[in-house]
Amino acid sequence: MRAVLFFLSIAALSAQDAREIVQKSVELDQTNRRIMQNYTWTAKETERNLDPNGKVKSEKSSRWETVILYGEPFRRVIERDGKPLSPEEQRKEQEKLDEKAAKFTNESASDREKRLAKKEKERQKELEFLREIPDIFDFQIERSDTVDGRDVWVISATPKANYTPKNSDAKVLQKMKGELWIDKTEYQWVRLEAETIDTISFGLVLFRLSPGSKLIFEQSRVNDEVWLPKRQWVRGGGRIALLKKLSEEQEVTWSNFRKFSADSKVVAVE
Numbered sequence: 001m002r003a004v005l006f007f008l009s010i011a012a013l014s015a016q017d018a019r020e021i022v023q024k025s026v027e028l029d030q031t032n033r034r035i036m037q038n039y040t041w042t043a044k045e046t047e048r049n050l051d052p053n054g055k056v057k058s059e060k061s062s063r064w065e066t067v068i069l070y071g072e073p074f075r076r077v078i079e080r081d082g083k084p085l086s087p088e089e090q091r092k093e094q095e096k097l098d099e100k101a102a103k104f105t106n107e108s109a110s111d112r113e114k115r116l117a118k119k120e121k122e123r124q125k126e127l128e129f130l131r132e133i134p135d136i137f138d139f140q141i142e143r144s145d146t147v148d149g150r151d152v153w154v155i156s157a158t159p160k161a162n163y164t165p166k167n168s169d170a171k172v173l174q175k176m177k178g179e180l181w182i183d184k185t186e187y188q189w190v191r192l193e194a195e196t197i198d199t200i201s202f203g204l205v206l207f208r209l210s211p212g213s214k215l216i217f218e219q220s221r222v223n224d225e226v227w228l229p230k231r232q233w234v235r236g237g238g239r240i241a242l243l244k245k246l247s248e249e250q251e252v253t254w255s256n257f258r259k260f261s262a263d264s265k266v267v268a269v270e
Helices: 002-036 087-105 109-131 168-175
Strands: 039-050 056-069 072-080 137-147 150-159 176-183 189-196 200-202 207-209 214-222 226-240 244-259
Touching: 002 109, 002 137, 002 150, 002 176, 002 226, 039 226, 072 087, 109 168, 137 176, 150 168, 150 189, 168 176, 189 226
Parallel strands: none
Antiparallel strands: 039 056, 039 244, 056 072, 137 150, 150 176, 176 189, 189 214, 200 207, 207 226, 214 226, 226 244
8 A cells, every 4th residue: 555655646746747847848938939039040831732541642832031020020932842933033022021121110119019019919818828738738757768869858748628728729729639858958848749639620711620630849959048940740631611621731840040130131042
């Protein structure tokens, strides 16, 4: 009996430790987002349409460079389907970027204050969503592992059966389970794997994501100061408006993070 109580106490302690680890990681994620605004980066998105056997039927991709100015992301496409844009297309992309920058350069003080207040409100709403994650799931440390030479905890996340989310956006998380790889030294999450365990619906034009859809998200350490996105991979099947059945795979990769000054201009990438 004493041995049983001992192991139960160890299990309870591990569950509590796991929750605290995740909670700390959620808070640190906000710091990463703020520091990310001091960077520019390149990203590539690939969308694949799959047949019933999971084989690729068609594929399209685009690559772009992003810089954040005046607190807003500015994106310029530099490649489509593996081919660089023509000189004319490059010129148009640069013009669109310059027009957006000019809009904020000439923004009045009151308009800028309103815009930034709106963005802060959105950020707080997102933060409320993230901070509820430790309450929605039961966490358990499953094992230790190594990712990119860093020691991590692997923590399982299972939705609580009787929990009612305070944030309406967080309800979707109750239909997912997963595992998190969290760095033991810095408490940053390195990898996340999630799977839907129930149908998830989105939007006015009803899109349903079927159970068994999967998500992988990875981060890496940049410049010894911040953790930034590295890869996002999603595969899932579903229906649009209950009629058209879809099976797709989406992958986004981020690279070439570098710091920039406020007066930087995004120029062509060799």
